[in-house]
Amino acid sequence: MRLALYQPDIPQNAGTLLRLAACLGVAVDIIEPAGFPVSDRAFRRAGLDYLDHVEIVRHVSFAAFEQARQAAGARLVLLTTRGAVAYVDAAFRADDVLMLGRESAGVPDAVHAAADLRVVVPIRAELRSLNVAVAGAIALGEALRQTAGFPSRRSPP
Numbered sequence: 437m438r439l440a441l442y443q444p445d446i447p448q449n450a451g452t453l454l455r456l457a458a459c460l461g462v463a464v465d466i467i468e469p470a471g472f473p474v475s476d477r478a479f480r481r482a483g484l485d486y487l488d489h490v491e492i493v494r495h496v497s498f499a500a501f502e503q504a505r506q507a508a509g510a511r512l513v514l515l516t517t518r519g520a521v522a523y524v525d526a527a528f529r530a531d532d533v534l535m536l537g538r539e540s541a542g543v544p545d546a547v548h549a550a551a552d553l554r555v556v557v558p559i560r561a562e563l564r565s566l567n568v569a570v571a572g573a574i575a576l577g578e579a580l581r582q583t584a585g586f587p588s589r590r591s592p593p
């Protein structure tokens with residue numbers, strides 16, 4: 437299981453998702469351009485102290501990301517408010533890539549069309565969307581539950 441952040445534009449949300457990924461043991465793809473610097477140095481300067489515990493792969497474009505994903509034979513599961521399937525009804529696979537759109541604009545139609553599965557976290561009809569990190573946490577939790585992918589429990593340090 438991996439998370440993919442499509443052109444993230446709010447560093448605090450990316451930081452929250454990177455920490456989530458570190459804690460749950462999933463790698464993160466960052467698809468550039470982002471709205472802020474996404475180098476290790478920039479993340480460290482922003483105080484992300486979980487950086488050493490998460491594998492981050494940066495892609496210069498969606499096309500470059502797609503090349504790597506398709507070579508790995510992984511499905512692209514897009515989290516989107518326009519999703520056809522509620523996340524609890526989706527059948528996740530252990531090697532899925534869960535993609536989150538950018539905070540300001542989601543993903544373009546071409547990315548939407550490239551997804552193998554489009555998943556929604558159902559929310560009240562009169563409200564627009566969840567925070568991207570919250571949507572990611574909800575869906576990743578379900579995906580790991582289904583695929584027995586949670587890390588084993590241990591005592592806190």
Ligand SMILES: C[S@@+](CC[C@H](N)C(=O)[O-])C[C@H]1O[C@@H](n2cnc3c(N)ncnc32)[C@H](O)[C@@H]1O
Pocket residue numbers: 514515516517519535536537538539540541542543555556557558559564565566567568569571572
């Ligand atoms: C703030 S939302 C983007 C809103 C944007 N204006 C749009 O129309 O897509 C940022 C990202 O969070 C995720 N997201 C937010 N709410 C969601 C929901 N209810 N179901 C699935 N994904 C959601 C999606 O990946 C979305 O692209």
